[in-house]
Amino acid sequence: MEKDIREDIAWAQINKDVLRSLEAPRPLYWVILLVALAMMGVAVGCEIYQYQTGIGVANMDNPHAWGLYISTFIFWIGMSHSGTLLSAILHLMHADWRKPIYRFAEAMTTFSLMTAGLFVMIHLGRLWQFYYSLPYPDERGLWPNFQSPLLWDAMAIFTYLSSSVIFLYVGMIPDLAICRDSIHEGWRKKLYSLLSLGWEGTDRQWRNFRVTYLMVACFLIPLAVSVHSIVAADFAMSQQPGWHVTSFPPYFVAGALYSGCSGIITLFIILRYVFKFEEYMTLSILKKIVRLTFAIAMVWTYLNAVEFASVWYSHDQPSKDVLIQKASGTYAPFWWGMIFCGSIVPLAMAFKRVQTNIPVLFAVSLLVNLGMWLERWMIVAPTFSHGIYPWTWDHDQWPSFVQWGIVFGSFGWFVLLFMVFCKVFPSVSMYEVKEMVYHRSLHLKKSETAGRGAH
Amino acid sequence: MSQRHILALFNNFKDAEAAIYELRAADIKGFNFDDLTLKSPIEHHEVEEILGQRSSKVQWFTLVGTLLGGLLGFFLISGAQANFYAQMKGGKPIVPFPPNFVLTYEMAILGGVCISILGFLICAGLPAKRSSLYSAKVSEDQIGVLVKADESAMAKIKGVLLNHEALEIQEEAGK
Numbered sequence: 001m002e003k004d005i006r007e008d009i010a011w012a013q014i015n016k017d018v019l020r021s022l023e024a025p026r027p028l029y030w031v032i033l034l035v036a037l038a039m040m041g042v043a044v045g046c047e048i049y050q051y052q053t054g055i056g057v058a059n060m061d062n063p064h065a066w067g068l069y070i071s072t073f074i075f076w077i078g079m080s081h082s083g084t085l086l087s088a089i090l091h092l093m094h095a096d097w098r099k100p101i102y103r104f105a106e107a108m109t110t111f112s113l114m115t116a117g118l119f120v121m122i123h124l125g126r127l128w129q130f131y132y133s134l135p136y137p138d139e140r141g142l143w144p145n146f147q148s149p150l151l152w153d154a155m156a157i158f159t160y161l162s163s164s165v166i167f168l169y170v171g172m173i174p175d176l177a178i179c180r181d182s183i184h185e186g187w188r189k190k191l192y193s194l195l196s197l198g199w200e201g202t203d204r205q206w207r208n209f210r211v212t213y214l215m216v217a218c219f220l221i222p223l224a225v226s227v228h229s230i231v232a233a234d235f236a237m238s239q240q241p242g243w244h245v246t247s248f249p250p251y252f253v254a255g256a257l258y259s260g261c262s263g264i265i266t267l268f269i270i271l272r273y274v275f276k277f278e279e280y281m282t283l284s285i286l287k288k289i290v291r292l293t294f295a296i297a298m299v300w301t302y303l304n305a306v307e308f309a310s311v312w313y314s315h316d317q318p319s320k321d322v323l324i325q326k327a328s329g330t331y332a333p334f335w336w337g338m339i340f341c342g343s344i345v346p347l348a349m350a351f352k353r354v355q356t357n358i359p360v361l362f363a364v365s366l367l368v369n370l371g372m373w374l375e376r377w378m379i380v381a382p383t384f385s386h387g388i389y390p391w392t393w394d395h396d397q398w399p400s401f402v403q404w405g406i407v408f409g410s411f412g413w414f415v416l417l418f419m420v421f422c423k424v425f426p427s428v429s430m431y432e433v434k435e436m437v438y439h440r441s442l443h444l445k446k447s448e449t450a451g452r453g454a455h
Numbered sequence: 456m457s458q459r460h461i462l463a464l465f466n467n468f469k470d471a472e473a474a475i476y477e478l479r480a481a482d483i484k485g486f487n488f489d490d491l492t493l494k495s496p497i498e499h500h501e502v503e504e505i506l507g508q509r510s511s512k513v514q515w516f517t518l519v520g521t522l523l524g525g526l527l528g529f530f531l532i533s534g535a536q537a538n539f540y541a542q543m544k545g546g547k548p549i550v551p552f553p554p555n556f557v558l559t560y561e562m563a564i565l566g567g568v569c570i571s572i573l574g575f576l577i578c579a580g581l582p583a584k585r586s587s588l589y590s591a592k593v594s595e596d597q598i599g600v601l602v603k604a605d606e607s608a609m610a611k612i613k614g615v616l617l618n619h620e621a622l623e624i625q626e627e628a629g630k
Contacts, residue, residue, distance in 0.1 A: 159568075163564065202493065
């Protein structure tokens with residue numbers, strides 16, 4: 001059986017390999033960066049175009065008040081759950097195979113949340129209008145409505161983003177000290193010296209570090225669950241057909257973990273190649289993530305079925321009509337696309353040969369995330385198009401190129417932030433990989449000694 | 456008597472562990488075992504155990520932060536709601552508990568996380584100036600044992616450290 005990591009990698013070699021990623025990635029890195037910039041340029045262009053022409057070009061109307069933006073907001077919030085799963089949940093379970101890959105998953109969490117936050121502003125039209133929606137009592141008489149799930153959402157996302165940034169940073173301090181000690185001059189040296197806070201790896205520092213990391217990990221798990229439950233509450237607490245469903249919170253959380261895991265597979269494959277991390281991001285670790293993703297895919301499929309069944313047997317006619325309209329109306333190709341990409345495509349992950357086949361997995365992970373994006377769109381748009389009152393129905397509204405362009409650009413924005421992060425900060429945790437190698441080599445020695453004793 | 460610092464670098468935990476054991480067992484005048492610091496590239500529970508009960512207090516910061524965050528959240532929100540008496544509430548309670556619970560919960564977590572980090576910085580003594588007796592090799596693959604002792608004890612301590620195959624010894628006059 002292939003190992004998660006070689007036990008005989010020298011610690012100095014681990015430093016060397018990871019620090020190399022800060023200097024000389026493969027040329028594909030620059031291609032990805034340029035493509036991401038171009039994608040972001042599309043979004044900026046669309047934004048400027050709508051300011052110059054008028055917000056109407058985004059083709060948002062009543063009842064389609066949220067358009068693609070809120071669907072994409074939910075999608076990015078979902079992606080952020082990957083970091084919590086790998087860092088916090090697997091940390092508490094002592095699954096040490098997470099160690100070479102959790103850092104980039106945590107970075108994914110942070111940048112996904114930053115991208116999601118953008119959509120809250122973008123969906124208002126003119127970005128600066130966001131100022132007027134800030135919930136605080138002021139002379140304009142805008143009162144915050146604490147009973148609104150939208151306000152809970154703002155608070156939950158703020159807490160999640162702050163905690164994720166803190167978690168990412170604190171977990172990186174020992175590695176920043178390695179960077180400080182290994183890089184001898186320039187702005188990087190200054191940056192790492194400042195951020196490493198004078199870390200020297202003393203027993204006092206490690207002891208407190210361990211406890212703090214554990215504490216924050218314990219907080220992040222319920223926090224992540226609460227964030228996506230609250231996003232679900234944005235819908236489920238309303239009386240709209242198709243949204244007022246009891247199973248929405250667990251359904252949203254499962255969906256978030258699912259798309260997050262799938263995102264990890266995509267980025268795992270990219271980073272492994274671009275930064276030459278083949279020694280650390282091994283096929284054995286990839287196999288474990290794939291199996292985890294498959295399990296979550298099945299949970300998501302089940303919860304999807306539960307949602308349909310609850311609507312079907314609820315005898316709530318408007319909700320039933322929305323479900324029928326999803327499966328057979330204007331949105332049918334996308335709804336069936338969601339079922340195909342979210343529930344059928346992941347079945348490929350059940351096959352051993354696929355679990356380590358990088359090109360196939362890359363395609364599967366992208367398709368799964370396409371399905372998960374469609375899922376969010378299929379939650380938002382059909383209900384708006386087919387509400388309780390027939391005179392508000394609008395089945396033919398189609399998002400304009402401005403909406404599509406901004407959504408497309410958000411992927412560029414995310415990739416840009418992520419790739420810049422990976423070039424400036426170590427995307428593989430050096431000290432944790434050393435721990436992994438150390439403990440595994442000790443274990444190996446013990447088993448060899450025990451084996452010799454038995455003979 | 457003036458105190459001095461000495462840093463010994465070891466190739467592995469086993470040698471460092473043995474040296475610490477011997478220093479702990481040896482009754483060297485002018486050396487207090489609590490003045491010994493281990494510096495390592497990874498956290499190592501076994502060696503830390505030899506150092507004795509040096510517990511962390513971060514949990515207390517976490518507890519206080521969580522409670523304060525929750526209380527602050529609840530009273531901030533309730534205070535704001537209580538100021539809304541001018542608004543028509545339609546018979547609904549001025550301070551509704553169910554929605555406030557959600558926000559209180561989030562604030563409790565935020566308080567817990569932020570104060571835990573503050574606790575970490577305080578307990579770990581960070582940010583700190585790097586000590587002059589520091590070797591970059593500690594962040595790579597070597598284990599450092601930093602000892603503070605009276606000048607008279609230095610010869611014996613150095614002997615113990617060298618006996619256990621210290622790769623290098625750095626010395627500095629203490630304050």
